[in-house]
Amino acid sequence: MINYFKTIYQVSKALLQGMAVTGRWLFQPAITVQYPDEKLTPPERFRGTLVFDKETCTACNLCVKACPTACISLEPYVDPATQKRIAKVNWYQIDFGKCNYCRLCEEACPTKPIKSVRHSHDYEWSMKERSEMFVKWKRDPSPVIADTPKDTGTKAA
Amino acid sequence: MATELIRIPGSDFQTEEMILNLGPQHPSTHGVLRVVLKIDGEVITAAQPDVGYLHRGTEKLAENRTYPQMLVISDRWDYLSAMSNNLIWCLAVEKLLQIEVPLRGDYLRVIMVELNRIASHLVFFGTYGIDIGAYTPFLHAFREREKILDLFEEVSGARMTYNYIRIGGVMADLPEDWIGKCRSFLEWIKPRFVEYDILLTENPIFKDRTQNIGIISKEDAISYAITGPNLRGCGISFDLRKDEPYCHYQDFKFDVPTGKQGDCWDRYWVRIQEMKESVKIVEQALDHLPTGVPNAKVPRIIRPPVGESYAQLEAPRGVLGIYCLSAGEDKPYRVHVRAPSFINLTILQKILVGMKLADVVAILGSIDIVLGEVDR
Ligand code: SF4
Numbered sequence: 001m002i003n004y005f006k007t008i009y010q011v012s013k014a015l016l017q018g019m020a021v022t023g024r025w026l027f028q029p030a031i032t033v034q035y036p037d038e039k040l041t042p043p044e045r046f047r048g049t050l051v052f053d054k055e056t057c058t059a060c061n062l063c064v065k066a067c068p069t070a071c072i073s074l075e076p077y078v079d080p081a082t083q084k085r086i087a088k089v090n091w092y093q094i095d096f097g098k099c100n101y102c103r104l105c106e107e108a109c110p111t112k113p114i115k116s117v118r119h120s121h122d123y124e125w126s127m128k129e130r131s132e133m134f135v136k137w138k139r140d141p142s143p144v145i146a147d148t149p150k151d152t153g154t155k156a157a
Numbered sequence: 158m159a160t161e162l163i164r165i166p167g168s169d170f171q172t173e174e175m176i177l178n179l180g181p182q183h184p185s186t187h188g189v190l191r192v193v194l195k196i197d198g199e200v201i202t203a204a205q206p207d208v209g210y211l212h213r214g215t216e217k218l219a220e221n222r223t224y225p226q227m228l229v230i231s232d233r234w235d236y237l238s239a240m241s242n243n244l245i246w247c248l249a250v251e252k253l254l255q256i257e258v259p260l261r262g263d264y265l266r267v268i269m270v271e272l273n274r275i276a277s278h279l280v281f282f283g284t285y286g287i288d289i290g291a292y293t294p295f296l297h298a299f300r301e302r303e304k305i306l307d308l309f310e311e312v313s314g315a316r317m318t319y320n321y322i323r324i325g326g327v328m329a330d331l332p333e334d335w336i337g338k339c340r341s342f343l344e345w346i347k348p349r350f351v352e353y354d355i356l357l358t359e360n361p362i363f364k365d366r367t368q369n370i371g372i373i374s375k376e377d378a379i380s381y382a383i384t385g386p387n388l389r390g391c392g393i394s395f396d397l398r399k400d401e402p403y404c405h406y407q408d409f410k411f412d413v414p415t416g417k418q419g420d421c422w423d424r425y426w427v428r429i430q431e432m433k434e435s436v437k438i439v440e441q442a443l444d445h446l447p448t449g450v451p452n453a454k455v456p457r458i459i460r461p462p463v464g465e466s467y468a469q470l471e472a473p474r475g476v477l478g479i480y481c482l483s484a485g486e487d488k489p490y491r492v493h494v495r496a497p498s499f500i501n502l503t504i505l506q507k508i509l510v511g512m513k514l515a516d517v518v519a520i521l522g523s524i525d526i527v528l529g530e531v532d533r
């Protein structure tokens with residue numbers, strides 16, 4: 001009988017103590033962020049969507065070899081007049097359905113000072129179909145076909 | 158004289174054992190785990206864990222990935238403590254290559270792995286509360302974990318798949334004023350442990366639900382090769398950080414908490430204490446962080462000599478090991494992962510027998526498995 005009341009006492013005490021912890025936090029400013037009205041700034045090293053610079057790329061294939069899921073493909077540009085490969089791409093394609101956002105391609109890329117393929121700070125990006133996940137950049141003279149993710153320019157140059 | 162028919166009350170009841178499927182889609186199995194339970198009334202007579210729903214064949218994938226590329230895959234084993242996974246892969250490959258990592262690199266690795274241990278145990282703390290029926294600890298735990306993930310995001314660029322610890326060192330040195338942020342986090346989390354004790358550890362309802370439930374005896378723990386907090390909960394002080402130090406763990410002073418009888422509460426308590434020890438380790442590492450470069454010289458294309466290596470470390474869930482066989486190519490010939498969750502899970506079929514159905518979730522939660530690692 002005594003034990004019975006003892007248990008009731010102990011449990012209600014623990015309950016009140018727990019409520020006290022909750023109560024203390026009740027009057028402190030909220031730590032949640034009301035997305036999408038408020039947004040956090042991603043840190044400097046944030047690995048967001050990949051952006052590609054079709055003019056500086058030298059079509060060296062190092063990023064293709066570095067990628068663990070083989071999601072990059074490219075075609076070097078062949079000068080129609082001389083039939084020679086030059087250090088430019090014809091097109092460059094990333095399959096974002098496979099991408100791990102791992103930065104291995106950016107680290108492998110030899111272009112300086114800005115890497116041709118690099119992570120932006122962009123993370124808001126959605127696709128409705130799998131075919132939209134293939135993002136293709138085409139270098140001039142042919143016009144750009146696929147829509148590219150916008151580079152918000154937050155990444156330091 | 159007519160014979161009298163004596164009827165025993167209740168003898169015409171039909172009782173039989175029932176088979177109950179727990180999972181694979183069950184919120185308390187922490188992923189896609191199926192446990193086939195045979196129950197007699199409310200008492201469990203047999204339990205059979207059924208794994209493999211999340212199998213991705215990473216050991217096979219390793220055979221056509223180069224060594225740095227495999228790091229990306231290793232993030233996906235135990236996704237709650239990806240730093241440990243990165244580290245063990247690097248340790249195994251460094252053993253093959255005979256590379257010594259500079260002291261600063263080792264200290265950075267220790268900081269990251271221990272912070273990740275706190276984050277991982279916080280998830281356990283929060284979700285275990287939910288399993289038992291307490292929702293508040295979950296919100297507290299995830300608030301703290303968020304801060305750790307922010308620290309990781311700053312240092313590696315990602316929140317869960319870090320790919321930060323690299324072969325020969327780390328991805329990059331710490332960003333500016335990261336140490337200050339880390340210190341203020343450590344100061345911030347210390348009083349939180351007191352709150353956790355009030356909220357859950359000392360709560361009589363929680364104690365009633367977890368004490369003397371799911372007891373693992375020392376002998377069973379050893380014969381089932383249980384490791385990590387589950388083993389230490391039984392009172393066996395075995396911790397690779399002490400017993401076979403890697404990454405200069407011998408430089409740090411910390412205790413190995415052990416439980417008394419190996420019930421759910423002991424396993425829970427060991428994890429809470431380990432978080433406190435991890436805080437101590439990170440503080441010491443920050444205090445004595447050596448200067449210099451964090452990275453060793455690594456060849457551009459990693460082609461280890463023919464040979465094999467086995468490396469192991471104390472991950473938040475137990476001993477994580479990698480066996481790596483190199484045939485002299487730039488890709489491993491064979492990789493085997495000794496996943497602690499997978500091996501700890503096997504004890505389930507032993508300790509569930511004789512328990513009540515209501516305790517299954519409490520016991521399963523206290524083993525603390527991550528299905529990404531169980532199935533690999
Ligand atoms: S981020 Fe990783 S997965 Fe994505 S394209 Fe680059 S190397 Fe490939």
Ligand code: SF4
Nearest residue numbers: 057058060061063109
């Ligand atoms: S993006 Fe960089 S690594 Fe890839 S082909 Fe172009 S220059 Fe080479």
